[in-house]
Amino acid sequence: MRIIIVGKEGQVARALAERARAHGAQAVLVGRPKLDLADPSGIEDALIETGGDLIVNAAAYTAVDQAETDPELAEAINGIGAGVVAGAATAMNVPVIHLSTDYVFDGTADRPYREDDPVSPLGAYGTSKLLGEEAVAAEAEDHVILRTAWVYSPFGKNFVKTMLRLAADREELGVVGDQHGSPTSALDIADGIFAISRNLLERREDRTLRGLFHMTGTGFASWAEFATEIFALSARLGGPSAKVRPIATADYPTPAKRPANSRLDCSKLKDVHGVVLPLWRSSLEPCVKRLIEEARKEVAR
Ligand SMILES: NC(=O)C1=CN([C@@H]2O[C@H](COP(=O)(O)OP(=O)(O)OC[C@H]3O[C@@H](n4cnc5c(N)ncnc54)[C@H](OP(=O)(O)O)[C@@H]3O)[C@@H](O)[C@H]2O)C=CC1
Numbered sequence: 001m002r003i004i005i006v007g008k009e010g011q012v013a014r015a016l017a018e019r020a021r022a023h024g025a026q027a028v029l030v031g032r033p034k035l036d037l038a039d040p041s042g043i044e045d046a047l048i049e050t051g052g053d054l055i056v057n058a059a060a061y062t063a064v065d066q067a068e069t070d071p072e073l074a075e076a077i078n079g080i081g082a083g084v085v086a087g088a089a090t091a092m093n094v095p096v097i098h099l100s101t102d103y104v105f106d107g108t109a110d111r112p113y114r115e116d117d118p119v120s121p122l123g124a125y126g127t128s129k130l131l132g133e134e135a136v137a138a139e140a141e142d143h144v145i146l147r148t149a150w151v152y153s154p155f156g157k158n159f160v161k162t163m164l165r166l167a168a169d170r171e172e173l174g175v176v177g178d179q180h181g182s183p184t185s186a187l188d189i190a191d192g193i194f195a196i197s198r199n200l201l202e203r204r205e206d207r208t209l210r211g212l213f214h215m216t217g218t219g220f221a222s223w224a225e226f227a228t229e230i231f232a233l234s235a236r237l238g239g240p241s242a243k244v245r246p247i248a249t250a251d252y253p254t255p256a257k258r259p260a261n262s263r264l265d266c267s268k269l270k271d272v273h274g275v276v277l278p279l280w281r282s283s284l285e286p287c288v289k290r291l292i293e294e295a296r297k298e299v300a301r
């Protein structure tokens with residue numbers, strides 16, 4: 001199984017590259033400058049030239065606050081560009097797996113969101129990702145869209161790395177305690193994507209495998225609880241740690257509004273693809289351990 005991954009340095013792209021061998025797959029990464037999602041003209045040629053059995057689009061404009069001042073670029077990359085990737089998959093007669101987000105919801109529901117719940121993004125990033133979902137579904141019949149949330153990993157930028165960095169020179173951190181979701185390891189996402197890819201390639205005609213699915217780590221937390229667990233693990237492993245003071249969203253003003261309820265119901269993914277991601281707490285420990293070890297090696301250099 002040769003999988004084309006759009007996005008070279010992103011968290012999910014790097015996780016897919018790292019996990020490919022364990023799944024007996026070959027991962028080929030393609031990104032800027034060869035493939036620029038903001039420039040639709042070169043996308044199909046770049047994908048055809050790369051060649052593979054399936055495309056995973058793991059590239060996106062993910063700067064949630066910045067998107068508020070640059071909504072056109074976010075829509076070009078996350079909306080139009082995503083649709084062009086899906087159209088190329090159709091032209092190549094291969095399935096496409098696309099990643100989307102919990103931020104398509106406004107977070108007002110009082111239970112975890114299901115795939116068919118109404119969407120209503122609060123900000124430009126969520127709006128652009130919703131456009132992408134619509135474009136992918138319109139351009140490729142053979143598609144899977146995976147809405148995930150709160151992604152962390154040893155790679156790129158994420159909340160775990162931000163917390164460990166801030167703890168290096170702060171004793172206490174105020175972290176919002178009234179937004180709830182599921183921290184999700186990019187490495188777990190990668191394992192899930194390989195399992196789904198196998199299903200899609202082995203059962204090409206099975207239409208029940210296609211469509212929209214929720215895929216997050218198992219269990220829920222607030223950002224404050226997530227931060228508390230990061231620091232508990234880090235302290236145990238001799239890394240940086242800070243006291244977490246849970247605060248209200250109103251006390252941490254940001255350009256983009258975030259949903260209070262980001263919890264996603266992932267039962268459809270389990271029923272259709274047999275994929276359940278691990279408990280978020282179990283996957284967090286190896287990530288924190290790896291980040292602390294990498295930081296130590298960096299200091300020793
Ligand atoms: N991070 C999160 O918490 C969540 C992410 N998601 C979704 O999951 C997917 C993967 O996210 P994640 O791995 O965290 O993303 P990252 O922010 O880690 O990486 C995004 C990648 O997209 C690439 N990219 C950005 N703009 C372009 C462009 N114009 N052309 C080509 N490539 C581009 C970047 O390339 P470069 O390295 O060149 O900058 C980078 O490799 C995205 O679809 C995201 O919306 C969903 C929910 C939560």
Ligand SMILES: Cc1cn([C@H]2C[C@H](O)[C@@H](COP(=O)(O)OP(=O)(O)O[C@H]3O[C@@H](C)C(=O)[C@@H](O)[C@H]3O)O2)c(=O)[nH]c1=O
Nearest residue numbers: 062064101102149150151159162174175176223252258
């Ligand atoms: C750094 C920091 C953040 N926060 C809050 C702000 C916000 O509500 C929450 C998370 O902040 P971040 O800016 O790190 O996360 P954010 O960029 O909102 O993360 C989102 O990224 C996109 C790509 C997604 O698709 C989402 O699923 C989600 O993971 O924590 C604090 O309360 N205190 C702090 O010190």
